[in-house]
Amino acid sequence: MAKDRVTVLPPDMTNDLVVRYWWYRPMxxxxxxxxxxxxxxxxxxxxxxxxxxxxxxxxxxxxxxxxxxxxxxxxxxxxxxxxxxxxxxxxxxxxxxxxxxxxxxxxxxxxxxxxxxxxxxxxxxxxxxxxxxxxxxxxxPLKSGTVDLVVVRENVEGEYSEIGGRMNRGFPEEMAVQEAVFTRTGVTRVVDYAFTLARTRRGHVTSATKSNGIVHTLPFWDELVAECAPAYPDVTWDQEHIDALCAKLVLDPGRFDVIVASNLFGDILSDLAAAVxxxxxxxxxxxxxxxxxxxxxxxxxxxxxxxxxxxxxxxxxxxxxxxxxxxxxxxxxxxxxxxxxxxxxxxxxxxxxxxxxxxxxxxxxxxxxxxxxxx
Missing domain, CATH: 3.40.718.10 (Isopropylmalate Dehydrogenase)
Known part of the structure; x- marks a missing residue:
């Protein structure tokens, strides 16, 4: 195992005699x-x-x-x-x-x-x-001042599921189906992570959603965020539809602290924010x-x-x-x-x-x- 060699000078050292002790600290x-x-x-x-x-x-x-x-x-x-x-x-x-x-x-x-x-x-x-x-x-690229935020992206389910397929390849009625999968466990654990992280920062979470247009998965996401939030009374939170959120991230990025989002939304938001x-x-x-x-x-x-x-x-x-x-x-x-x-x-x-x-x-x-x- 590698060691660090450190010189230790005893408290009674004098100008006439310096005694060096070597001790070894495992790395x-x-x-x-x-x-x-x-x-x-x-x-x-x-x-x-x-x-x-x-x-x-x-x-x-x-x-x-x-x-x-x-x-x-x-x-x-x-x-x-x-x-x-x-x-x-x-x-x-x-x-x-x-x-x-x-x-x-x-x-x-x-x-x-x-x-x-x-x-x-x-x-x-x-x-x-x-x-x-x-x-x-x-x-x-913007005139805005402070940009200091974190995107917490759900990483293993959501829109990037393996459920779906292709049919009638090469024919006029060819089709593709891709299913989004949101589970209570998957959403809750990433939302809990985001709220816990916000406690170590400025204490605010923004949830990215699109529940006005996506009728099943994103209302479910919203419900689970609302269920989790009361466990973190010291953290404030709000939600934004993804299209408006993208615009606000460009116009006023300093307002955001922790953004929690599904797999697809988090992927897009984090690259946009990096460019900002x-x-x-x-x-x-x-x-x-x-x-x-x-x-x-x-x-x-x-x-x-x-x-x-x-x-x-x-x-x-x-x-x-x-x-x-x-x-x-x-x-x-x-x-x-x-x-x-x-x-x-x-x-x-x-x-x-x-x-x-x-x-x-x-x-x-x-x-x-x-x-x-x-x-």
Missing amino acids: DTHRIALIPGDGIGNEVTPAACAVLDAIGRRHGVRFEYDTYDWSCARYLTEGAMMPADGLERIRHHDAIFLGAVGDPAVADHVSLWGLLIPIRRGFRQYVNLRPIRLFPGVQG AGSIGIAPAANLNPEREFPSMFEPVHGSAPDIAGLGAANPVGAIWTAAIMLNHLGYVEAAADVEDAIATIFAKTSLRTRDLGGTAMTDEFVKAFLDVLG
Whole structure:
């Protein structure tokens, strides 16, 4: 086991004689399953690992990485995004870190349902957590000031169910049916998570709905939110129809604290909010199993960006902020705060900006800046 060597000076030391005692403190060690994936995932994942290793040395944490080639590239050569026993291979890791998935040569539904969704559902990662923040120094597209909110997205059911099918392919009467599935357990647990989170922030929850037009599932969602709310008397809440909510998120993002939403609504809202905060390249995400029965998975939001893959121009902030969320989940709250502070420092005190933020900085320049700030 790795040790930290620390110099301890006894209280009776003098200028004539300094006695050094060496003591050894075991470092916490965590095994992380790395899935760099496709495109810029192979560039931002090493960046996140470099920052994790640096902050780990400061806080007495060591990370051991097992890397898996699960990706569209693997699909094109082997016919599957991951092996049949993929979940079993990563089941006992402390966390999973995913870079990005997607390639123009593989249909999006093939890559998604071949990797991300099996992991999310197999490991009951029913909370998708997406913090959104406009850092000082980042030029957002809006004139609004403060943007600091979290989207809590239901992650394993809702509109992204497997129930449905296609009939009469190729004929004029061809049809497709997709069923949305909302369960009392699924809705209640994600709503409880959102209200609990709001207690640690500014104490307000907004529920995204569309119960005026979707007659069964969203009134059911509304009823369950109303049932949960009284258990949190210290948290205020309201609900907004998704179309109006999207408009208000652009016009006045500062009014929102925690937004809880179904799988589809949360997916759309979090990408919209990331753009409001300057760039989707900054946005982090976590797929959480709050009970910790299974490992949680952490991934930046930005996707594989094949147009810039291999150029060294990817924004690593989304991956690095994602690493901070992983640190927090693993119990290293101060280490996570140090990483977020480093992000804020770089944006506030330097001119470093990648292409998506209107600059010319390369990925390795950003990583070097992070390592310099972290010391």
